[in-house]
Each structure stands twice: as structure tokens, then as C-alpha cells.
Amino acid sequence: MAITSSGAKKGETLIADVNIQRKDENITMDTKVDTNSKLYTTITIDESPGQKIIFSFIAPDRKSAKVELQYLLEGAGINTSIGLFGNPFVTYSGVFGTNTIAVGTDLSFDTASGNFDKINAGLSISTSDLITSLTWNDKGNTLTASYYHTVWPLTNTNVGAELVHIFSSNENSLTIGTQHALDPLTMVKAKVNNNGKVYALIQHAWIPKSLFTISGEVDTRAIVKSAKFGLALALEP
Numbered sequence: 001m002a003i004t005s006s007g008a009k010k011g012e013t014l015i016a017d018v019n020i021q022r023k024d025e026n027i028t029m030d031t032k033v034d035t036n037s038k039l040y041t042t043i044t045i046d047e048s049p050g051q052k053i054i055f056s057f058i059a060p061d062r063k064s065a066k067v068e069l070q071y072l073l074e075g076a077g078i079n080t081s082i083g084l085f086g087n088p089f090v091t092y093s094g095v096f097g098t099n100t101i102a103v104g105t106d107l108s109f110d111t112a113s114g115n116f117d118k119i120n121a122g123l124s125i126s127t128s129d130l131i132t133s134l135t136w137n138d139k140g141n142t143l144t145a146s147y148y149h150t151v152w153p154l155t156n157t158n159v160g161a162e163l164v165h166i167f168s169s170n171e172n173s174l175t176i177g178t179q180h181a182l183d184p185l186t187m188v189k190a191k192v193n194n195n196g197k198v199y200a201l202i203q204h205a206w207i208p209k210s211l212f213t214i215s216g217e218v219d220t221r222a223i224v225k226s227a228k229f230g231l232a233l234a235l236e237p
Helices: none
Strands: 003-011 015-026 026-032 038-047 051-060 061-075 076-083 089-097 101-109 115-126 132-135 142-152 157-166 171-183 186-193 197-207 212-220 228-234
Touching: 101 228
Parallel strands: none
Antiparallel strands: 003 015, 003 228, 015 026, 026 038, 038 051, 051 061, 061 076, 076 089, 089 101, 101 115, 115 132, 132 142, 142 157, 157 171, 171 186, 186 197, 197 212, 212 228
16 A cells, blocks of 8 residues: 655645555556535556556546446557536546557547537657657647757756647647756756746656655746745655
8 A cells, every 4th residue: 555645835725635546456446535515536456467447436426436447458548538417427537559659639528518628639759868748739729839859868967849730819828848857865946937837847756656746837927926835745665
């Protein structure tokens, strides 16, 4: 059994949750309780290599219950799910390709209205030190291009960038980020976007698999009013 917890303070509001994971042969049960008194439960059954059945629900929302099937094949992955109550959503996602190039799609169909709620597609190209991708989301309204490059593997130093264009409003946004390992147990990450928002965190593995994280966020256009600070602790025996 593994137990983790995290918390963050935004203004006068404290947000926290507790996660519990229990494994028994081919069955894994994950449970999370948050400060909004919601209980998230996921039960995963490993039927055979490459095949899983997943039941999930969020209490007290009965309509959130769904069953999911996953199939992983060589060069392809397929995931489909359906809600268990009312007029459920039916979802499908699939990825096909190789270690270098892959294409995929993500669909969601609302049986109540008879319309597609989600239509997404994407293309990615990757090498040993570079990953680029192009995705088409929000039924074609949002186009996203991203870039991730490993600059120095020995210190886990990476840089990345993301450019987003929204066709309906003709808006563009650019985010640039980086990460660097100060030592084998301590990682620093930071990112900034074209709206002047800066995010940073430092994460330290004080014992194996147990992480202590300090994070911050600030809007450079209103530093005093926008500054946020958070702490998180993840424990795993």
C-alpha cells in the first residue's frame, strides 16, 4: 500500500488531497479524497498482457461511473470507454505508429444529443533527444505546436516551447520552459509565457520515491496581487 498527500494555499483557501493505492495480484485500487469531500476511486484489472479493464467513479456523483477497455498492440494502442448510467458518453482514442513517428485521434460522442463532443488529432516526431508535435483540438479550433529538446543528459537539462493558435479568436500564446538537475536528488523547473506569467518549482527527493516540492507563480504585470506559493509532500514506502 502506498499513501501520498499534497497541499497548496491560494489566498485564504487551502487545497489538499490524500491518495491511497492498494495492489492485490492483478487488481489495483486507487483512491483519492480531496478538501471538497469528493472520493475518487479507480479499480484496474489486468486481464492479460496489453489488455486492461478499468472501473472508475467519483462519489457522490453517480453519473461519473464508467467502464474502460484498453488494448496495447505492437505499433498501436486503443482505448474506449462508456458511462454506466443515464445517457452516457462513448469515447475512443487510438495511436498508431513507430518509435519515431506516430499519429492519433481522440473522439467523444454524446448519446443524449447525438453529437460529437470531442474531435482531436495529433502527429508527433521524436528522436533520442528531440520531440516535436502538432495537435488539432477543440473540433479544429485550436492548433498547438510543441518542441522539447534534451540539451545535456548528464544533468537532465531540457528546454521546451509551445505555441498555441486559436482560430475563433485569432489569438496566439507562447510558453518557454526549462529544467535542470542541481544534483541527483534535486530538480529545478521554470517556465514563462508571453502574458508575463512566470512559474517555478524546486523538487527534492529526500528519501527514495519521497518528494518534497516548493512551487511559486507570479504575474509580472501585478506581482503583489498575483504571487502564489505552494508546498507538496509525496511519501511512498
